[in-house]
Amino acid sequence: MRISIAKRSASSAKDASNKAALPSPSSSASSRYPFTVEVSDNATVDDLKAAIASNVKSMYPDRQRLTFGDKKTVLESGDSLSKYGVSNDDTVFIKDLGPQIGWQTVFYIEYLGPIIFHYIVYNFPRIFYGVNFEHSEIQRRVYLLVMAHFVKRELETAFVHRFSHGTMPLMNVFKNSFHYHMLSGLNLAYWVYAPASGQGTALAAKLGNPLLMAIFTGVFLFAELSNLSTHITLRNLRPPGTRVRRIPHGYGFDMVSCPNYLFESLAWVAIAAMTRNLAAVLFLIVSSGQMYMWAIKKHKQYRREFPDYPKSRKAMIPLIV
Structure with a gap:
């Protein structure tokens, strides 16, 4: 025809x-x-x-x-x-x-930025602060957790995610990368690893309570593993090489449509609570706000696409929204 x-x-x-x-x-x-x-x-x-x-x-x-x-x-x-x-x-x-770029490539670029910034700021403090100093236990802990988070995201991009859309507009990669590279990368690293909370400072002593550090670390690890579990569930819904969409069920999904966003926000709540740093709070607010908007959009899409979609599910926060 x-x-x-x-x-x-x-x-x-x-x-x-x-x-x-x-x-x-x-x-x-x-x-x-x-x-x-x-x-x-x-x-x-x-x-x-x-x-x-x-x-x-x-x-x-x-x-x-x-x-x-x-x-x-x-x-x-x-x-x-x-x-x-x-x-x-x-x-x-x-x-x-307009010109397109693959979603997988976009994810690699987005998550690589924070890895580089945190590595450089933490390991080469003289470049950013003009002095060398010993990092405190709280700084070492946050460094390991943040690096683990973004390395996990890179590995998920390579081995877990299956994308429903192959590409996105090329120019969007710059906007998306600013969010990660600047807010969770340079800005967060600069203030969290600063000499003001280095070894021997009053702030380090205040933040370094072993019990609180253990609790926040536990919350972070729980959130990260839960987030990974939801990503695996989403992967298994879509056979390789297809764009099939199905209703997700199982851990997290019986409460909300986007538990991956819920658990990722919880991980950054743990980082913000552990550091009590305004840069961490800023990233938490911006990232959670963005994920909330994505969750609302996806929740409405599920309801529109599947007439039998569970009516009791919320978008991102159980029992609330």
Whole structure:
């Protein structure tokens, strides 16, 4: 069947439900919009994206966002065109999402920044503070826990996560990296490892209560292991090489839709309580706020996608929200 590919405008939305006035077949190889492509009657969205990419070389499939009809329904990869009612001589609208970068690569970049910053600030204090000094027990403990957290995230990226979307806009990597590199990286490291709480200082003595350190370390480790467990549950929901979505069940998921965000926030609560440092509190607030928004969005998506989704579940915080 022949599909017209157009860019949506004010007038095109009005005419979207009508059969397209198709240009001649000779124009189908042109990169000018609209143009037509030929796909089989049982074609999928991926087939259509591949056909578009063969006409416009710069528009590789991950760069395309396809919509159809007055409601601007997004055509999801993996679905058949017939699922959306796309038929011969219809018009599908395309949006250029811009240059893309793989989600896995983005995660590697995001989590590498804090590892580098914490390593440098902790091990080379003269560069940042102008003096060498001995770190306190609380500083050593936080350093090990923070490094363990981000190394864990890198390993999860390599061996656990299966991504529902292959790419994201290239420019977003800079915004996302600022959050991690600056707030949980340089800013957190600079203030937590400062001489003011080094070995022999009054602040180090105040923070170094062995019982409290043991409690907060225990909370942190519990949260990290619980977070890992939820990531494994999510991985097992999606067979390799697919974008299958199912309702998650099991540890954490019977309470909230996004227990991975809940447990990660709890880990940073432990760090903030252990250090009682404003930089740690700032990162806790910003990161938890962002995860809360993601949780609300995902919770609504689950409810919209699955009619039998458990009504008792909250988004991120059990019994509350």
